[in-house]
Amino acid sequence: MKRLIIVLLLALAGSAVYAQAQQTDSLGFDENNKYIYYQVAAQPGLNADTIYKRALNFLKTAYTKDKLKLKKQDDGKATLMGEGGFLVSKKALVSKHEDAKITYDITVEVKDGKYRYWLTNFVVIPYERDRYANFVPVNGKKTPLEHGLRVLGQKDLDDYLEKVLVNSREIGKRLKNFILSPAPATTKESKISPVIKKDW
Amino acid sequence: MKRKLLLLSLLSAGVFSANAQDSTQTDPPLTITGSVDTYYKYDFADHSNLPTSFASDHNSMSIGMVDIALKKKVSKASFVGEISFGPRGQSQSLPNAAGVYDETTNSYNIQNLYVSYDVTDKLALTAGYMATFVGYEVISPVGNFNYSTSYLFTNGPFQNAGFKASYAFSGKVSLMAGIFNDYWNVYKSASKLNTFGAQLSLAPVEGWSAYVNLLTGPSSGTEIDLTTSYQITSAFKLGLNAATFSAGNDYEDGGFTGVALYPQYAVSSAVTLGLRGEYFKTKTGDYATFGPAPGESVTAITATANIKAGPLSLIPEVRFDNMSNDAVFTKKSGAPSKNAGQFVLAAVYAF
Numbered sequence: 001m002k003r004l005i006i007v008l009l010l011a012l013a014g015s016a017v018y019a020q021a022q023q024t025d026s027l028g029f030d031e032n033n034k035y036i037y038y039q040v041a042a043q044p045g046l047n048a049d050t051i052y053k054r055a056l057n058f059l060k061t062a063y064t065k066d067k068l069k070l071k072k073q074d075d076g077k078a079t080l081m082g083e084g085g086f087l088v089s090k091k092a093l094v095s096k097h098e099d100a101k102i103t104y105d106i107t108v109e110v111k112d113g114k115y116r117y118w119l120t121n122f123v124v125i126p127y128e129r130d131r132y133a134n135f136v137p138v139n140g141k142k143t144p145l146e147h148g149l150r151v152l153g154q155k156d157l158d159d160y161l162e163k164v165l166v167n168s169r170e171i172g173k174r175l176k177n178f179i180l181s182p183a184p185a186t187t188k189e190s191k192i193s194p195v196i197k198k199d200w
Numbered sequence: 201m202k203r204k205l206l207l208l209s210l211l212s213a214g215v216f217s218a219n220a221q222d223s224t225q226t227d228p229p230l231t232i233t234g235s236v237d238t239y240y241k242y243d244f245a246d247h248s249n250l251p252t253s254f255a256s257d258h259n260s261m262s263i264g265m266v267d268i269a270l271k272k273k274v275s276k277a278s279f280v281g282e283i284s285f286g287p288r289g290q291s292q293s294l295p296n297a298a299g300v301y302d303e304t305t306n307s308y309n310i311q312n313l314y315v316s317y318d319v320t321d322k323l324a325l326t327a328g329y330m331a332t333f334v335g336y337e338v339i340s341p342v343g344n345f346n347y348s349t350s351y352l353f354t355n356g357p358f359q360n361a362g363f364k365a366s367y368a369f370s371g372k373v374s375l376m377a378g379i380f381n382d383y384w385n386v387y388k389s390a391s392k393l394n395t396f397g398a399q400l401s402l403a404p405v406e407g408w409s410a411y412v413n414l415l416t417g418p419s420s421g422t423e424i425d426l427t428t429s430y431q432i433t434s435a436f437k438l439g440l441n442a443a444t445f446s447a448g449n450d451y452e453d454g455g456f457t458g459v460a461l462y463p464q465y466a467v468s469s470a471v472t473l474g475l476r477g478e479y480f481k482t483k484t485g486d487y488a489t490f491g492p493a494p495g496e497s498v499t500a501i502t503a504t505a506n507i508k509a510g511p512l513s514l515i516p517e518v519r520f521d522n523m524s525n526d527a528v529f530t531k532k533s534g535a536p537s538k539n540a541g542q543f544v545l546a547a548v549y550a551f
Contacts, residue, residue, distance in 0.1 A: 090511075097233045129233065129550070131331040131338040133269035133282045133312050140407020140431030151434060153469040155510070 027165055030120060035145050035161075037168035038118040043179055051110040051179055052078050055117075058178035059108070068106070068171075080108045084171075085125075088163045098127045098135040102145075102164060106171070117175060119168050124148065124160055231271040237264035237288065237341040239546035246532045249540035250521060251490045253349040254288050254341075264546075265289030267311065267340060276319075282312035284339075293339045293358055299386050308387060311339060311359070322368045326378075329387060330364075332357040333376065333399045334413045334425045336441035336460065345464055345472070346504045347515045347546040351480035351491045352443055352458045356423060357384035357415060360397060372403045382419040395420045407431035421448035421455065435466040447487035454485025454494055470509070476502040497524045515546040 030036040043051060052075075059070040059082040068084030085103035089096050105121040122145040127135045145164065148157035240261050243249050248258040256262075265286035272279055284290065289311065291303035298305070314328025337344050337353035364378025376399040381389040395417030402410045410428035422445065429439040439462030446455040458481065464474035481497035482489050492498050502519040519542050523529060526536035 097231050129340065129342050131333075131340070131343055132314075133233065133271060133280050133331075133340075135233070138431070139403065139409045139429075140437075141434065143434065151469055156469075 025169065027161060027168070033146060034120050035122050035164070036118050036120040037165070037172075038116070039172055040114065040116040041172075041176060041179075042114045044113050046113065046179070048078055048110045048112045051115050052080070054179045054182070055080055055108045055110060055115065055175065058175050059106075062174050062178060071105070078110045082106045082108075086163075086167045088160065097129075100127055100160070101125045101137060102160060102167070104164075104168075108175070115179065117172065119164075119171065122164055124152065229272065232268065233271075233551060234266070234268040234282075235340060235342045235548055235550045236266045237546060237548040238262065239264060239347060239544055241542055241544045244532075244541040244543075245530060245537070247530070249529045250348070250519070250542060251354070251528065252351055253354040253490075254292055255348050255542075255544050255546070256287070256292070258542075263287065264341060264548075269312065277315070277317050279315045280312050281310075283309045284311050285309060288339070288341070295385055295387070297387070299388075310387070324366045325363070326366070327363040329359055329361040332360050332384070332415075333397065333411070334415055334423060334427075335443070336427045336429075336439060336462065341546070341548045342550045345462065345474050345506060346476050346502050347517050347544050347548075348502060348519055348542070350441070350458075350460050350476065350478050351456075351489070351498060351500065352441055352460055352478065354490045355445070355456055355480075356425070356443065357420075359385050360395070360415070361387060361389075362393065362395070362397070364397065374401045375399070376401070380415070380417070382417055384415075384420050390419065392419075394418060417448065419448045419450060421451075422446050429462070437464045438462065439464070446483070447485065451487040452485060453483070454487025455483040456489055456491075457481050457483065470507060472506045474504050474506065476500070476504070478502075491528070492523055493525065493527050496527070498522065498528075511550050513548045513550070515544070515548065517544040517546070518542075519544070 025039060027035050027037055056070070056073065059068065059080055062068060063084065067086065068082055070080065071083045072081040083103065083105050085101045087098050088100050088102060090099040103123045103125065104119045106117060106119050108115060108117040124143045124145060126138045126141055128138050130136050143151045145160065148160060152160070238261070239255055241255050241258055243258045246258070248256060254264065263286050265284045265288040267282065267284040267289055269280060269282035284294070287303065290306040290309060291301045294306065294308060294310065295301055296305050296307045310329060312329065312331055314326050314330050316324055316326040318324045331338060335353055335356045337349050339358060341347065360380040362378050362380030364376055366374060366376040368374040378397050379393055380395040380397050382392045382394050383390055395415060397415045400412045404410070408430040410426070413425040413427065416422040423443060425441070425443040427441050429437060431437045440460070442459040444455070444457045447453065458479060460476060460478040462474065462476050464472055466472040478500045479497065480491060482492045482494050484495040487494065498521055500519065500521040502517060504515060504517040507514040521529070521540045523538050526538045529537045529540040531537045
């Protein structure tokens with residue numbers, strides 16, 4: 001029995017440590033009372049121009065256009081803005097279907113050796129089943145996450161907030177990977193010389 | 201003891217693996233969704249009166265259907281297979297293999313069975329047995345606000361088997377055109393694939409969608425239908441369905457015309473109240489409808505609440521129908537009546 005209790009405590013402690021390790025950042029409210037995911041990342045050794053180019057490449061190519069696209073590019077202020085969205089699903093043991101799409105705006109600003117980015121304007125577009133057994137967005141129903149408690153209820157809001165955080169982290173990770181790796185050079189594909197030639 | 205330790209280890213592993221799962225995955229290998237529904241109905245005449253679809257049993261705790269839909273999409277190709285069991289999902293909405301609505305010999309259980317291919321981002325081709333594109337209400341209780349159904353729904357098509365092409369001109373305009381079996385609601389044609397169907401989809405402003413539908417064939421007749429809904433505010437939605445139908449060559453004359461209005465207001469995140477007001481008139485001729493006799497009409501008012509508790513919806517509903525003659529409804533005593541009314545309490549669980 002003692003061993004059982006020790007194992008149980010160890011398992012619980014493990015979960016707590018794991019959860020703490022995950023909680024390195026979180027969603028907050030900005031001055032307009034909107035949910036925001038804000039991060040500053042140091043990137044020593046890279047100048048602003050390089051980081052800017054790589055961030056631009058991220059916004060253009062990291063995801064398909066329906067998931068993230070460049071909205072505005074301000075070279076003078078070294079600022080990039082994009083808009084995107086991710087699907088969230090309702091999942092049970094054997095079933096899973098689209099539950100909603102959460103759209104967002106992303107801004108990236110760069111300086112020598114560092115960059116910052118933030119995701120905000122999160123809006124929930126619910127999905128519903130259509131007559132063909134597909135799940136499709138409900139036309140005209142858009143709920144800013146800040147109004148989620150009133151419109152969606154506590155349980156759904158908590159669920160969406162968690163998914164916003166998970167996805168924001170994921171987007172941040174992918175941005176970091178793009179900043180770390182040189183943008184692919186746009187080289188012309190070399191022409192392969194034919195095996196069967198005219199003069200033989 | 202070892203068993204307990206093993207169980208604990210498995211539970212711990214489960215917790216960690218659940219945390220590690222990617223909640224953003226959007227393309228599952230196979231999607232399984234569906235619903236179950238059950239209801240209690242009390243007809244104020246103490247016997248069933250209304251001829252519209254589903255919720256047919258008086259003073260009985262009865263079942264609708266268990267509905268299971270499978271969907272898979274790989275690259276541009278997808279399929280949907282939807283099967284249903286229970287009165288609503290068998291003889292009340294599906295024919296048997298012989299094309300007859302008979303509970304005792306019901307056999308196919310297929311609501312949707314089609315394959316689709318996205319030729320481009322804008323053009324999709326679909327073939328198989330599909331829920332009809334005509335009308336506001338649908339067979340699945342998850343897709344309807346009211347639990348009882350309208351006369352327009354009951355007398356319109358349920359499914360159309362055929363081949364269709366859909367082209368999206370923009371995010372606001374798309375067009376579908378297809379060729380379907382000679383009769384509605386059949387798994388195979390009687391002899392020809394000669395019913396033409398088309399749907400013009402419009403989204404003039406955000407929140408407003410409109411579908412203009414045409415389904416016409418020598419055997420199936422011609423139905424022209426407008427289905428539209430407008431989410432005017434985040435809480436208020438207004439829907440409208442209007443249709444006219446003329447019977448095909450199997451009849452000398454007849455058909456119906458009708459209009460239904462669906463205002464709905466969300467009073468909270470869990471509760472939405474709604475009305476359905478319908479006027480349905482039959483054309484003179486030898487074509488018989490589920491409802492008024494040829495040349496007669498009916499007006500129906502339905503007040504429904506939709507109370508959500510997660511995936512479960514409770515649907516209390518009161519409905520009053522007024523017919524232009526007393527040929528269809530009967531009073532408690534059995535005497536003819538122009539009026540009928542009922543109370544329904546339904547529970548629908550969607551997964």
